[in-house]
Amino acid sequence: MTTRARTIQTANPGGEVGSSASQRLGIPAGSLWLSGALLLVTDVAAGLTAFDDFLTGPAAMVGSARGTAFVLLLVTTPALAVAMAMAVRGSVRAVVVWLGALAAILYNAQMLLYGTPFNNLFLLHTAMLGLSAWSIGWLVRGDLIDTLGTTVDDRMPVRWIATYVWVVAGLNAAIWLRSIVPAVFSADPASVLVGSGLTTNPVYVRDLALWLPLAITAAVWLWRRRPTGYLIVGGLLVMWVIESISIAVDQWMGSQADPVSVVTSGAMAPAFGLLAVIGMLPLVVHLRHVTPQARMPRASIE
Secondary structure: OOOOOOOOEOOOOOOEOOEOOOOOOOOEHHHHHHHHHHHHHHHHHHHHHHHOOOOOOOHHHHHHHHHHHHHHHHHHHHHHHHHHHHHHOOOHHHHHHHHHHHHHHHHHHHHHHHOOOOOOOHHHHHHHHHHHHHHHHHHOOOOHHHHHHHHEOOOOOHHHHHHHHHHHHHHHHHHHHHHHHHHHOOOOHHHHHOOOOOOOOHHHHHHHHHHHHHHHHHHHHHHOOOHHHHHHHHHHHHHHHHHHHHHHHHHHHHHHHOOOOOOOOOOHHHHHHHHHHHHHHHHHHHHHOEOOOOOOOOOOOO
16 A cells, blocks of 8 residues: 655754654755755866866776766766755655765765875865765655655565665676685786776775675665665665766776776676666666655745
């Protein structure tokens, strides 16, 4: 049975964006301010990364970073801005997209910081990382998780979606470990980094230590129909679609910058473009089972 979305009013002493006497959508006002600041910082940082010569290092890695910046500028931040606007007007689905766009910025801010040599944009990239992390933390505090749980109908195919998440996470881990394990047991572990100009691979670190364990755990919560699982898995599905687009673009731009590089490949672009399309299926299924609109008057920020 589908439950009704919660409504909000414009006056709220608790500091959230609207509320009613009995129920709240649960969007803290601080999350709007933080995400708004993040939009500005990300657009400036991504624009300078994409169009100016601040980056150093191997040509393929510079081209790849510029591809990441283009997707941040043309896909991720517009998605975040639209999601924020729709969420304030009561769209519960938009909150999921908002979280996913924040996660995509956090994910790529790590790459811009740890995957490129120290450069003039360091403080901007650091601000991206900090603001995205704080935006996520602020967004999910309060009543938001419980509220989302009340807007999901009982027909959501949670086991199918959870299985998809586990398959993606498992394949991702297997691909990384296929390169890592032989390297760490070889006489020259750094051989896995040849051509990248890196001292370690931040993708391995962030995925194996943080993102993949989070995905596996959130899928367990989704399987058990816990509200936390609905929100986190939805956000991850959004992030994976955006990230697939980002990888397709950064691989193509990296290969254009250095056609003989062994760390980027233009042939990977169509594959990740296809993965973005495939990833849309579980995302659309997830969002279809979330109440689309919590009807409310336009919210104000206290």
